[in-house]
Amino acid sequence: MADDPRARDDNQMQRFDQEGLNRFSARQSVIAITITTLLLILFSGASVRHAGEEMKPGIGRDMVLAFGKPAGWLADRLPLNDVANRLTAVVAADDGLTGAGFDQPISQQPAGRVPPVTPESFDPLELGQKVRKQQLGTLLVTGDSLSTPLDLELARRLAPAGVDVIREPHLATGISNDTLADWGKLSATQVDEHHPDAVVVFIGANEGYPIPGLDGGKEVSCCSPEWAAVFANRARQMMDTYRQAGAARVYWLTVPTPRDPDRQEIERTVNEAIAVAAQPWRDQIHLIDTVATFTPGDRYRDSMEIDGAEKIVRESDGIHLNETGSSLAADLVIQDIEREFDY
Secondary structure: OOOOOOOOOOOOOHHHHHOOOOOOOHHHHHHHHHHHHHHHHHHHHHHHHHHHHHOOOOHHHHHHHHHHHHHHHHHHOOOHHHHHHHHHHOOOOOOOOOOOOOOOOHHHOOOOOOOOOOHHHOOOOOOOOOOOOEEOOEEEEEEOHHHOOHHHHHHHHHHHHOOEEEEEEOOOOOOOOOOOOOHHHHHHHHHHHHOOOEEEEEOOOOOOOOEEOOOOOOEEOOOOHHHHHHHHHHHHHHHHHHHHHHOOEEEEEOOOOOOOHHHHHHHHHHHHHHHHHHHHHOOOEEEEOHHHHHOHHHOOOOEEEEOOEEEEOEOOOOOOEOHHHHHHHHHHHHHHHOOOEEO
């Protein structure tokens, strides 16, 4: 087989000579590599540097950066990288794709597809922005029975500083039950009467009632996604009213985990719905997480350590905060208020 002229031994490099494929000299190869390297430096030096910076520490990274840093320095001072990007954009993978691109404003895209995200969706403080503090003149503290004695504690602390603290609890009411009070109407009335600079809301002790579905038809029971959606829409309506087109700030406390396991499911659903409701206005609607403070891990507890001593923080019903717990909740509220207000 070895003597058969039709057989080819791929281990013999001479085959290139035999077939006349050896058309370039070693010198020409070196020149080609040099030109390629030069073009790489001129057009993609910054990319090489970036790739090296992304590598894990080691000799490989050191070698890439040894080449990439000077190449990137040169590329930063030449316009060729931008030229390359524009040229390669011609052969981008957009050809043949359908649908709205990023260059088409959301307002011009098909209705009902992607709701727009606005600057109000971001808390400037969370982005590291400096916010000019406002003067706190009027504070409304409202909600169901959870809001008391929190309202009294806030009044004790803020009234001496000249803040008009309006205490307006509505006992035995709920967002999911409008028999005693329709919070959609009640919130609007509160704003019309008081025009508060800030509103503290603590509500959720009486939730879980069946409510009409999203289409206003058949009632849905807690705690399905549809129930949560309806509840979130109601809470969002209240939030929008209280924020007064961005002129006011709203501090909405979540519901600390109750003792009763059946009510714990309601609490989790209510808190999740509240979080979803606030998303469009995170710069104006601030959620204060009581679960993390009073019932971390969503596990009920009657007492907790405060200032080095174990203290009872819940009422005997396993739902409400007592005076000690309300004082601690007031700390959380004032801490958030002082991020945006002077008084």
